[in-house]
Amino acid sequence: MTNEDSLHAGGVGDKKTILSGYGSAYYQHNSNAQTSIATLERAVLFVGHQFSRKIAFFSELEVENALVVGNETKGEIAMEQAFLKFNLNPHQYIIAGLFIPRIGILNENHLPVNFNGVERPMVETWVIPATWRELGVGFYGRSRNMPLNYSVALMNGLNSADFTHGTGIRDGRAEGSMAMANNLAITAAVQYNVRDFKFQLSGYMGGTVGLGKRAADSLTLDGGPMGTPVYLGEADVQYNHKGISAKVLGAYIGYPDAGKINAAYAQNIATGVYGAYAELGYDILHFRKKTAQLVAFARYELMDLNASIPSAPEGIYDGTLKQSHLIAGFSYLPLPNVVIKADVRLMHTGEQNPMLNINPPPNQLPYKQNNSFLNIGIGYSF
Numbered sequence: 217m218t219n220e221d222s223l224h225a226g227g228v229g230d231k232k233t234i235l236s237g238y239g240s241a242y243y244q245h246n247s248n249a250q251t252s253i254a255t256l257e258r259a260v261l262f263v264g265h266q267f268s269r270k271i272a273f274f275s276e277l278e279v280e281n282a283l284v285v286g287n288e289t290k291g292e293i294a295m296e297q298a299f300l301k302f303n304l305n306p307h308q309y310i311i312a313g314l315f316i317p318r319i320g321i322l323n324e325n326h327l328p329v330n331f332n333g334v335e336r337p338m339v340e341t342w343v344i345p346a347t348w349r350e351l352g353v354g355f356y357g358r359s360r361n362m363p364l365n366y367s368v369a370l371m372n373g374l375n376s377a378d379f380t381h382g383t384g385i386r387d388g389r390a391e392g393s394m395a396m397a398n399n400l401a402i403t404a405a406v407q408y409n410v411r412d413f414k415f416q417l418s419g420y421m422g423g424t425v426g427l428g429k430r431a432a433d434s435l436t437l438d439g440g441p442m443g444t445p446v447y448l449g450e451a452d453v454q455y456n457h458k459g460i461s462a463k464v465l466g467a468y469i470g471y472p473d474a475g476k477i478n479a480a481y482a483q484n485i486a487t488g489v490y491g492a493y494a495e496l497g498y499d500i501l502h503f504r505k506k507t508a509q510l511v512a513f514a515r516y517e518l519m520d521l522n523a524s525i526p527s528a529p530e531g532i533y534d535g536t537l538k539q540s541h542l543i544a545g546f547s548y549l550p551l552p553n554v555v556i557k558a559d560v561r562l563m564h565t566g567e568q569n570p571m572l573n574i575n576p577p578p579n580q581l582p583y584k585q586n587n588s589f590l591n592i593g594i595g596y597s598f
Contacts, residue, residue: 297314307357344491374389396426399423403420414455554596
C-alpha cells in the first residue's frame with residue numbers, strides 16, 4: 217500500500233498533506249536491430265491533501281525518460297492526475313478534474329510493482345491506451361449488499377485529427393492539455409468479486425470531432441458531442457490463490473466512420489481494432505510465508521491494430537500491425553514496494569504491405585516478421 221492508497225481509503229487525518237510516488241528504469245536489447253537502450257522510464261511524484269473528511273485532492277506529476285531539453289523529444293513532463301474527490305457516503309464518491317477512468321486492468325493498477333514484465337502489456341498500451349487520463353467528472357460506488365463495484369464518468373472526447381496510423385486511438389488523447397470539449401465521451405465499468413476471482417466489464421463511447429459546425433462540414437465530418445463516434449469494449453478476469461495468479465483480458469475498438477477521417481486527414485485509420493492476452497504466474501516463495509515474492513510468469517498477447525479497414529482508397533491494410541507477443545520472465549519483490557524484473561519478449565507480425573513501404577530494399581533492410589527483446593528493469597512505489 218502507498219500513501220496515495222491511504223488517502224483514497226480515508227486513512228489520513230484532516231488538513232494533512234502527503235507525498236507518494238513511483239518509478240521504473242530498464243535495459244532493453246533488440247535482437248534484429250542489434251541495439252540496446254537504457255532509460256529512466258518514468259519518475260512520478262504524488263502530492264495529495266485531505267481538506268476534510270469529505271474532500272481530498274490527488275495529483276501526480278510524471279517525468280518520462282529523465283530529460284526534457286528544448287524542442288527535443290527525449291522526454292516528457294506531464295500531469296498524470298489532478299482531481300478532487302468528494303465523499304458522498306461510505307459507499308459512494310465523486311471525482312472531478314484530470315483522472316484515469318476504469319478501463320482494463322492496467323489503467324488503475326499501473327505501478328510497476330502491480331504487473332509482471334518490464335514492459336506494460338502490449339494490449340493495454342496500444343489497444344487500451346495506458347494511463348489514459350482526461351478531464352471530466354466521475355461517479356464511483358460499491359453495493360451495500362454484494363461484492364459489486366461500479367463507475368460512470370463524463371469526459372472530453374478524443375481528437376481524430378491527431379490519430380495516427382498504427383497507434384490505435386492513443387494519439388487522440390488530450391491528457392488535460394487544451395482538450396476539444398465540443399465532443400464528449402462516456403465511460404462506465406462494473407466489477408464483481410467472488411472468492412478468488414475478480415470480473416470486470418468496461419466500455420467507452422465518445423465523439424472524435426471537436427471542430428465547430430462550419431469547420432466540420434467543410435471536411436464532411438459529423439461534429440457535436442457524439443459526432444463521428446468511437447466505441448471501446450473490454451472484459452477481463454483476474455484470479456489469485458495460494459501464490460497462483462492469472463489474468464485474461466480482451467478488448468475491441470469500433471470506429472465506423474474511420475473512412476471519413478482518412479479522407480479528411482489522410483491517416484489510414486482502421487475501422488476495427490482488437491487485442492487480447494492471457495497471463496499465468498506463480499510465486500515460488502509463497503509457502504515460505506515470507507514478505508518477499510519471486511513470481512515466475514508467462515503472458516501471450518494477440519492484437520491487430522487494423523483488424524478491419526475502410527474500403528479503398530480510404531484504407532490500406534498493414535500486416536505488420538497484426539502481432540503476437542510471448543513474454544516470459546520473473547518479478548522479484550524483496551518488499552511489496554520494490555521490484556526487480558527480467559523477461560524475454562518474442563514478437564511475430566504479419567507481412568509488410570509493399571504499398572506502404574516508401575523506401576524498399578535494397579535502400580532499406582528487408583522487413584523481418586520475427587524479433588526478440590531482452591528486458592531487465594527495476595521499479596518502486598511508496
